[in-house]
Amino acid sequence: MSPERDGTYVCTLSPELLDQACRELGESPSRRQDDIEAIRQWLLKQPHITARLDDWTILRFLRGCKFSLERTKEKLDMFYTCRTAVPEWFKNRDPLDPKTKQILDLGDLMLEEDEQQTVAGFVQILDLADVTAAHGLQMSPALVKKAMTVWQDCYPTRPKGINYINTPPGFETIFNLFKSFMKEKMKKRVHVHGSDLESLYKQVPRDILPIEYGGTNGSVDDITRYWAKKVEDKRDWLLNDEKFCVNESKRLGKPKTSSDLFGLEGTFRKLEVD
Known part of the structure; x- marks a missing residue:
C-alpha cells in the first residue's frame, strides 16, 4: 500500500513501527501534519529550489532528520543542490533507456x-x-x-x-x-x-x-x-523527477559551487535550470 494518496500522506505503519517512530525519531502523529506544512511553506519561500511539495516526500526528510525542522531544511537544500551539481547521476533516468x-538488470535500486x-x-x-x-x-x-x-x-x-x-x-x-x-x-x-x-x-x-x-x-x-x-x-514519475532541482542564480546569498559541496574546483552554474 502506498503511503500517499493524491499527495496526502496516509500512514501505513504497523502500531509497532509507529511507536518506534515516536520513540526514536520524535514523530508525533498529532503534530505530524503541522511539521509537514511548516517545511512546505519554507520550500515555497526558497526562490532557488524547485521541490516536490507532497506530504510523503517532506515526511521522509523529516523522519531522516528526526523531526528537526532546521536539519530538514538543510538536508532538503543539500538534496536539491546536489541533484543539480551531479546531473550524471540524477538526469536521464528513463527506465526504458x-x-x-x-x-536495472544488475538490481541497482534504492526503495x-x-x-x-x-x-x-x-x-x-x-x-x-x-x-x-x-x-x-x-x-x-x-x-x-x-x-x-x-x-x-x-x-x-x-x-x-x-x-x-x-x-x-x-x-x-x-x-x-x-x-x-x-x-x-x-x-x-x-x-x-x-x-x-x-x-x-x-x-x-x-x-x-x-x-x-x-x-x-x-x-x-x-x-x-x-x-x-x-x-x-x-x-512517468522518474521522467517528471528531473525538473526538481535548484537555480543557483536565484539563491538568497552566495551561490554554492562544486568546490563548496565536494571540495572540488569549478562551478556548476552552467547546469542551472530556469
Missing part, C-alpha cells in the same frame, strides 16, 4: 516508496565477487568524495549497517579511501566478511537473504526482475 535497463524503511532503516549487503582492479582504478578520491557526500548528506535514509562480502585482493586500499570520507557513526556500522557467510549471518538474519546467500527469500534474479518492473511502472 538501454543504459538504464542494463543497470523510494517503502514506508517501513523510513522508520526502521535498512542494511546493505555489497557482494564484490566480480569486482576487478579495473573497477578500483575508477575510484578516484574526487569521485569517492562526491559519492559519499551525496549518500551521507543528501538522502533522508537511515542506514543501519553496510556489509561487504567476497572482497577481492586490494579491497583494503579502496575501502580505506571510502572510509576516510565516512562519518564516525557510519564507520562503526561497516562490517567486512570476506567470503565468510557465517560472519554475515551475525549481522543479517539468514532467512531474509536470497537463496544464493544461504537464505530462503527468493533468488537474486527474482528480486531483480521484480524491482526492474516496479521502476518501469514508475517511468
Whole structure:
C-alpha cells in the first residue's frame, strides 16, 4: 500500500513501527501534519529550489532528520543542490533507456516508496565477487568524495549497517579511501566478511537473504526482475523527477559551487535550470 494518496500522506505503519517512530525519531502523529506544512511553506519561500511539495516526500526528510525542522531544511537544500551539481547521476533516468535497463538488470535500486524503511532503516549487503582492479582504478578520491557526500548528506535514509562480502585482493586500499570520507557513526556500522557467510549471518538474519546467500527469500534474479518492473511502472514519475532541482542564480546569498559541496574546483552554474 502506498503511503500517499493524491499527495496526502496516509500512514501505513504497523502500531509497532509507529511507536518506534515516536520513540526514536520524535514523530508525533498529532503534530505530524503541522511539521509537514511548516517545511512546505519554507520550500515555497526558497526562490532557488524547485521541490516536490507532497506530504510523503517532506515526511521522509523529516523522519531522516528526526523531526528537526532546521536539519530538514538543510538536508532538503543539500538534496536539491546536489541533484543539480551531479546531473550524471540524477538526469536521464528513463527506465526504458538501454543504459538504464542494463543497470536495472544488475538490481541497482534504492526503495523510494517503502514506508517501513523510513522508520526502521535498512542494511546493505555489497557482494564484490566480480569486482576487478579495473573497477578500483575508477575510484578516484574526487569521485569517492562526491559519492559519499551525496549518500551521507543528501538522502533522508537511515542506514543501519553496510556489509561487504567476497572482497577481492586490494579491497583494503579502496575501502580505506571510502572510509576516510565516512562519518564516525557510519564507520562503526561497516562490517567486512570476506567470503565468510557465517560472519554475515551475525549481522543479517539468514532467512531474509536470497537463496544464493544461504537464505530462503527468493533468488537474486527474482528480486531483480521484480524491482526492474516496479521502476518501469514508475517511468512517468522518474521522467517528471528531473525538473526538481535548484537555480543557483536565484539563491538568497552566495551561490554554492562544486568546490563548496565536494571540495572540488569549478562551478556548476552552467547546469542551472530556469
